[in-house]
Amino acid sequence: MKRRILLGAAIAVSVSLSAGVSFADTPPLAVKDTYRVGFAQMESNNPWRIAETKSFHDTAKSCGWELIATDAAGSAAKQVADVDSMIAQGIDVLFLPPREEKPLLPAVMKAKAAGIPTFLIDRSVDSNIAQAGEHFVAFLGSDFIEQGNRAAEWLIDNFAGEKGVIVELEGTTGSSPANDRKKGFDDRILQDDRFEIVASQTGDFARDLGRQVMETLLQAHPDVNVVYAHNDEMAIGAIQALELAGRKPGVDITVVSIDGTRDALQAIIDGKMGVTVESSPFFGPLACDVMKKYAAGEKIPGWVKVEDRVFTIENAADHIDEAY
Numbered sequence: 001m002k003r004r005i006l007l008g009a010a011i012a013v014s015v016s017l018s019a020g021v022s023f024a025d026t027p028p029l030a031v032k033d034t035y036r037v038g039f040a041q042m043e044s045n046n047p048w049r050i051a052e053t054k055s056f057h058d059t060a061k062s063c064g065w066e067l068i069a070t071d072a073a074g075s076a077a078k079q080v081a082d083v084d085s086m087i088a089q090g091i092d093v094l095f096l097p098p099r100e101e102k103p104l105l106p107a108v109m110k111a112k113a114a115g116i117p118t119f120l121i122d123r124s125v126d127s128n129i130a131q132a133g134e135h136f137v138a139f140l141g142s143d144f145i146e147q148g149n150r151a152a153e154w155l156i157d158n159f160a161g162e163k164g165v166i167v168e169l170e171g172t173t174g175s176s177p178a179n180d181r182k183k184g185f186d187d188r189i190l191q192d193d194r195f196e197i198v199a200s201q202t203g204d205f206a207r208d209l210g211r212q213v214m215e216t217l218l219q220a221h222p223d224v225n226v227v228y229a230h231n232d233e234m235a236i237g238a239i240q241a242l243e244l245a246g247r248k249p250g251v252d253i254t255v256v257s258i259d260g261t262r263d264a265l266q267a268i269i270d271g272k273m274g275v276t277v278e279s280s281p282f283f284g285p286l287a288c289d290v291m292k293k294y295a296a297g298e299k300i301p302g303w304v305k306v307e308d309r310v311f312t313i314e315n316a317a318d319h320i321d322e323a324y
């Protein structure tokens, strides 16, 4: 079953609601007019993070949230400490985008022990240790394996060369989107024997590090003709590095990415990027909707899956006005 929930101005996110899981073990949430809500953001170093945080602030008033929002500046340890502080401040519910799958497990366990229901936002934690319906209520986010798979499908369908020599720029080490975008892309692309991944290195989802890593990998692999970046920030950084080296992104090298930021859509319109698979940051309204349903006793699926679109030269100009 798919439902479309209007997020932000014009972004509608279709959410597929699979069978609910029992919540015998997750802390209850009372139906109230106002809630003290913790939103423990991991960092604010890129447009995606900034758009997500704004989405929660923009939702607070209409959802009756007294929002306690923190920013861990890229430190998983600080993100855990921020959650500790929120628990001490007596939050009713926790929205947590865990920077990395393992280091954020203590935050999930402490919230549960304190009787606070947790919703994981945009990234998840190590499912071997913590599960939806027991340690946290649900994960709200995209299917990162599917995103990687769709990026590979686009490349297979649109690459005109004889041989694809791929450099892969990975996201934050140990994060669920980096792990799964790699799995989804690599498993699919290696089924087509035209392609070879000659290097794969983290750029930590950051533009400048993505640029630096691309400069280094370009030295080692001058024959590269495809870049697969786990997010647009690193893809834009890679495009900068390629142009500085005299390469022509979109002409002699194909760039494939994920997120759907404004700069990426512009790069597609300019012919420098081939595709970006959407990964929406607008989680505020969805978090409000799911939290209220949980409080009302409705069954919530362990994974509230956000459906993503694909942006290419055919539709980038139609969507750039709504991009962040």
Ligand code: GZL
Residues within 6 Å of the ligand: 046, 048, 049, 122, 123, 141, 142, 177, 205, 230, 231, 232, 233, 258, 259, 279
């Ligand atoms: C995806 C999110 C990722 C974005 C990156 O849900 O976790 O983190 O794709 C961001 O741009 O840094």
